[in-house]
Amino acid sequence: MAKLSILAPLVYIAVLVGSLAVFSSLYRKRKANRAAxxxxxxxxxTARDVYLTLLHMDPPVPASLLxxxxxxxxxxxxxxxxTIRSAKQALAQLLQRGSIGDDLWTRFTAxxxxxxxELRDVVMEANAFKQDWGATIFxxxxxxxxxxxxxxxxxxVTTQAANERAWWDEKRERVQRELLSSASDSPxxxxxxxxxxxxxxxxSEEEELVADEEKTASPAATAGGLxxxxxxxxxxxxxxxxxxxxxxxxxxxxxxx
Numbered sequence: 662m663a664k665l666s667i668l669a670p671l672v673y674i675a676v677l678v679g680s681l682a683v684f685s686s687l688y689r690k691r692k693a694n695r696a697a698x699x700x701x702x703x704x705x706x707t708a709r710d711v712y713l714t715l716l717h718m719d720p721p722v723p724a725s726l727l728x729x730x731x732x733x734x735x736x737x738x739x740x741x742x743x744t745i746r747s748a749k750q751a752l753a754q755l756l757q758r759g760s761i762g763d764d765l766w767t768r769f770t771a772x773x774x775x776x777x778x779e780l781r782d783v784v785m786e787a788n789a790f791k792q793d794w795g796a797t798i799f800x801x802x803x804x805x806x807x808x809x810x811x812x813x814x815x816x817x818v819t820t821q822a823a824n825e826r827a828w829w830d831e832k833r834e835r836v837q838r839e840l841l842s843s844a845s846d847s848p849x850x851x852x853x854x855x856x857x858x859x860x861x862x863x864x865s866e867e868e869e870l871v872a873d874e875e876k877t878a879s880p881a882a883t884a885g886g887l888x889x890x891x892x893x894x895x896x897x898x899x900x901x902x903x904x905x906x907x908x909x910x911x912x913x914x915x916x917x918x
Contacts, residue, residue, distance in 0.1 A: 699764060699767060699768050699771075700768065701768070701771070701772065702768045702769055702771065702772030703741055703744075703772055703775075706734075706737065706779070707737075708730070708733045708734040708736070708737040709734050709737070709779070711730055711733070711734075712727070712730040712731055712733075712734045712786075715727055715730050724790065727790070728790060731783065731786055731787060731790070731798070732798065732801060732802055732805065734783060735783050735787075735798050735799055735801075735802035736802040736803075736805050736806050736809075738776065738779055738780060738783060738799075738802070739799060739802050739803055739806055740806060741772075741776050741779075742776060742780075745769075745772065745773055745776060748769070749769070749773075752765070752766065752769055780799075783795070783798065783799075784798070
């Protein structure tokens, strides 16, 4: 009985520990399978695949080509680090509020761990080519990344300038067409009627000549005691009719004695 009383708790503890171990292993496997089935946060690391392909080629490629491929790999790693750092705080706040699920956060943490391992691998590869190159390779990669961004921005500005120039040329042509159409619709003297224009100009010249003659004639009229513009009256005596005999008739037509 004493042995049974001692073995019972031991068996119970062993069963409990065994069940917990089985549950933990199954849970970890299930979690790992679930994480593996999730879509990765980043797409395939093409620069890393290219570097590994060049590294294991037979015959071996030149060291300069391998260094260039490793720099390209480090540039892609820096781009992914910037993306993770900019999204981590926002995702943590959304997870606290319950706006996103655990699957999204699991994908993000997996990507973060993957990029940490990638950085360590790049540093080891750089030190294999040259001593202490791993401390400066990411600085060189950062300069390359900034140069690429500047070139992309310059290309965008060039494209935008070309589009705006085309838009401005189209707008200018449209405005010119509108101005020409409005000018053709407005009433103007056309060149097909030169006769009316000549008559009007001749009449205006005649009116100016008449006005000048009146101005020159007005001082002479005032000098003769007449008002300007009034005709001069000459003193004309009335003539009495005469008879055939040479006598003058009176008021009633009788000859004077």
